[in-house]
Amino acid sequence: MMRGMNMQGMMKQMQKLQKNMQKDQEELQKTVFEGHAPDDAVVVKFTGDHKMQDIEIKEEAVDPDDVDMLQDLVIAAVNDAIKKIEQETQRTMGKYSRNIPGL
Template sequence: MMRGMNMQGMLKQMQKLQKNMKADQDKLNETVFEGHSANDIVVVKFTGDRKMTDISIKEEAVDPDDVDMLQDLVIMAVNDAMDKINEETQRTMGKYSQNIPGF
């Protein structure tokens, strides 16, 4: 009898953990992250599920003779945003896997 109650308690804990994990993931997905290039010439916005929602490019970055610089600035801003998303994802969701063997 004690064994069944333990299993039932564990099942309830797992369901609660799953519910909390989904709520945290949903909140993370709705969070907007900004990535910036040098001097904020390019600014991008992404949601936590890594979907770009906006890009802002200052006029001084648009030089037809130096497209490579603009490309580098966009890459810099996107990578900055991805780093922020990864850090927040680890901070928010890492707590669910820290005590699970193999993670």
């Protein structure tokens, strides 16, 4: 009889954990992350589910004779935003896998 009670309690605990995990995932996906190139020449905004929402390019970053520089700035800003998303995802969602053996 005690085993049934422990199993039932464990199932309730897992359901609560799953509900909390889903809530945290939804919040993370709604969060807006900004990525910045050096000197903020390019700033991008992504949601936590990696969808770009906006890009701002300073006028002085646009040089028709140096398109490569603008491309590099966009790449730097996007990579910065993705890094921030990954860090926050690990911080937020990592707590669910910390105590699970093998993960």
